[in-house]
Amino acid sequence: xxxxxxxxxxxxxxxxxxxxxxxxxxxxxxxxxxxxxxxxxxxxxxxxxxxxxxxxxxxxxxxxxxxxxxxxxxxxxxxxxxxxxxxxxxxxxxxxxxxxxxxxxxxxxxxxxxxxxxxxxxxxxxxxxxxxxxxxxxxxxxxxxxxxxxxxxxxxxxxxxxxxxxxxxxxxxxxxxxxxxxxxxxxxxxxxxxxxxxxxxxxxxxxxxxxxxxxxxxxxxxxxxxxxxxxxxxxxxxxxxxxxxxxxxxxxxxxxxxxxxxxxxxxxxxxxxxxxxxxxxxxxxxxxxxxxxxxxxxxxxxxxxxxxxxx
Amino acid sequence: xxxxxxxxxxxxxxxxxxxxxxxxxxxxxxxxxxxxxxxxxxxxxxxxxxxxxxxxxxxxxxxxxxxxxxxxxxxxxxxxxxxxxxxxxxxxxxxxxxxxxxxxxxxxxxxxxxxxxxxxxxxxxxxxxxxxxxxxxxxxxxxxxxxxxxxxxxxxxxxxxxxxxxxxxxxxxxxxxxxxxxxxxxxxxxxxxxxxxxxxxxxxxxxxxxxxxxxxxxxxxxxxxxxxxxxxxxxxxxxxxxxxxxxxxxxx
Ligand SMILES: Nc1ncnc2c1ncn2[C@@H]1O[C@H](COP(=O)(O)OP(=O)(O)OP(=O)(O)O)[C@@H](O)[C@H]1O
Ligand SMILES: [Mg+2]
Numbered sequence: 001x002x003x004x005x006x007x008x009x010x011x012x013x014x015x016x017x018x019x020x021x022x023x024x025x026x027x028x029x030x031x032x033x034x035x036x037x038x039x040x041x042x043x044x045x046x047x048x049x050x051x052x053x054x055x056x057x058x059x060x061x062x063x064x065x066x067x068x069x070x071x072x073x074x075x076x077x078x079x080x081x082x083x084x085x086x087x088x089x090x091x092x093x094x095x096x097x098x099x100x101x102x103x104x105x106x107x108x109x110x111x112x113x114x115x116x117x118x119x120x121x122x123x124x125x126x127x128x129x130x131x132x133x134x135x136x137x138x139x140x141x142x143x144x145x146x147x148x149x150x151x152x153x154x155x156x157x158x159x160x161x162x163x164x165x166x167x168x169x170x171x172x173x174x175x176x177x178x179x180x181x182x183x184x185x186x187x188x189x190x191x192x193x194x195x196x197x198x199x200x201x202x203x204x205x206x207x208x209x210x211x212x213x214x215x216x217x218x219x220x221x222x223x224x225x226x227x228x229x230x231x232x233x234x235x236x237x238x239x240x241x242x243x244x245x246x247x248x249x250x251x252x253x254x255x256x257x258x259x260x261x262x263x264x265x266x267x268x269x270x271x272x273x274x275x276x277x278x279x280x281x282x283x284x285x286x287x288x289x290x291x292x293x294x295x296x297x298x299x300x301x302x303x304x305x306x307x308x309x310x311x
Numbered sequence: 312x313x314x315x316x317x318x319x320x321x322x323x324x325x326x327x328x329x330x331x332x333x334x335x336x337x338x339x340x341x342x343x344x345x346x347x348x349x350x351x352x353x354x355x356x357x358x359x360x361x362x363x364x365x366x367x368x369x370x371x372x373x374x375x376x377x378x379x380x381x382x383x384x385x386x387x388x389x390x391x392x393x394x395x396x397x398x399x400x401x402x403x404x405x406x407x408x409x410x411x412x413x414x415x416x417x418x419x420x421x422x423x424x425x426x427x428x429x430x431x432x433x434x435x436x437x438x439x440x441x442x443x444x445x446x447x448x449x450x451x452x453x454x455x456x457x458x459x460x461x462x463x464x465x466x467x468x469x470x471x472x473x474x475x476x477x478x479x480x481x482x483x484x485x486x487x488x489x490x491x492x493x494x495x496x497x498x499x500x501x502x503x504x505x506x507x508x509x510x511x512x513x514x515x516x517x518x519x520x521x522x523x524x525x526x527x528x529x530x531x532x533x534x535x536x537x538x539x540x541x542x543x544x545x546x547x548x549x550x551x552x553x554x555x556x557x558x559x560x561x562x563x
Binding site: 165180183186240288289 | 380381385386390391397400401402406412469472
């Protein structure tokens with residue numbers, strides 16, 4: 001059972017990671033570097049609970065803020081430029097962050113511990129071990145899954161509200177045609193930076209949550225592979241509405257686990273699924289049109305229930 | 312209201328706009344004519360900040376426009392429509408116009424939905440714009456499903472939502488059938504009568520002649536003449552450069 005709770009918590013982490021990509025995706029900016037903000041969040045979050053005695057929630061929030069600050073650093077200079085500069089910058093930044101995390105050492109010696117395992121805090125290439133917050137505070141995996149999904153719920157609701165607001169409409173206009181956006185007075189660069197920084201914040205929280213399930217992280221957890229999977233959640237689930245990242249992250253986390261018994265073909269099947277979706281539904285599984293149709297179907301139902309008003 | 316002085320733009324060696332002076336008075340309906348490639352669209356791009364001029368200046372109500380970004384220029388009250396229609400395909404007509412109100416709004420309003428009670432006034436403004444542009448019956452259709460004539464109207468509706476003082480229209484009738492063009496002529500006149508200053512680029516000479524109180528003619532980036540419809544019509548340079556060639560085309 002505990003295994004499935006771990007999967008549930010990891011699924012929540014992945015949903016957050018997917019939304020971190022989606023935030024800037026809405027304005028047409030493709031980040032292949034979310035692993036960097038995820039990694040920054042993981043290291044900051046774990047450092048705060050392990051070394052500074054923070055409680056989990058505060059650590060997760062501060063990790064989000066730290067990752068948001070890192071994304072300002074990447075976003076401000078590159079989002080003014082057109083074309084692929086931004087995407088390339090995110091890849092480069094993610095690689096730089098990985099190398100830095102891989103070579104970071106701070107913290108203090110551990111009282112107990114075997115030879116060669118006597119450090120509390122990030123220890124260079126050995127990684128950051130003994131992130132024992134859950135154990136120390138008697139939080140079960142089941143309880144942790146609930147904590148993770150509570151945060152997911154807040155983020156999903158936030159996106160649900162934003163999606164129906166003018167902000168989303170403006171971001172979509174930027175995505176489709178920046179010239180139109182500027183012609184109606186939209187400060188395009190500012191919108192893009194803010195969307196990207198929100199994504200950085202979410203990735204940071206996600207990373208901190210991840211670190212506390214795994215209890216052991218290292219720079220090599222945050223490779224470009226992770227960034228591309230995060231992007232795949234959005235592209236396969238569907239990048240046109242906020243339901244896509246949710247569906248994509250859940251399916252692409254749970255399906256591989258279900259397929260675990262046929263381990264050898266798992267990755268191949270996974271790859272096949274991606275190819276099939278891209279071939280037959282380039283908009284991803286859920287498109288904007290689908291959501292609009294559901295929306296009007298629901299509205300029609302609600303109207304049918306209400307007694308008709310006579311004028 | 313709008314003072315353009317000796318503005319020029321060259322692309323490589325080509326002078327797309329060559330030292331053009333124009334002055335548009337408040338409440339005017341100003342027409343710009345010129346054959347293909349004579350620099351009309353380029354002139355609009357210079358006025359709206361999408362291109363930097365090689366030389367020259369533009370003042371609008373005392374503000375220098377050159378050096379400002381397009382988004383700043385709209386904020387001053389200069390809106391435009393595009394010759395090649397551009398719009399967000401997956402937005403409905405209503406959403407397109409609704410989004411274009413954004414620059415006047417604070418953060419709170421930006422986060423509100425289209426049907427929020429606090430947004431009544433803004434929603435009414437959208438409705439009134441849609442009504443004036445014949446889009447009201449199509450408000451909930453996706454922009455990409457509109458017939459072409461109405462897409463042109465959507466361009467105008469979106470520009471109006473920015474609450475402009477002056478509207479620069481780049482060939483709003485191109486691709487319209489005669490009855491749509493006739494309707495548009497009425498619409499433009501009505502907009503002007505409502506207090507909006509309008510600069511109109513059009514290929515349709517009849518339309519410009521009938522509608523505009525002042526007309527400038529460009530050829531190879533230069534202004535060859537400016538005046539009332541009658542003055543322009545009788546100018547030999549215009550006949551040679553524009554009307555003449557047009558006639559030849561018509562016969563060919
Ligand atoms: N971005 C650009 N780069 C290079 N040349 C350009 C650019 N934009 C316009 N031109 C050139 O400048 C000249 C003027 O073009 P412009 O589009 O302003 O003409 P126009 O009067 O609007 O023509 P039309 O009636 O066909 O719309 C043309 O020769 C065109 O090829
Ligand atoms: Mg043109």
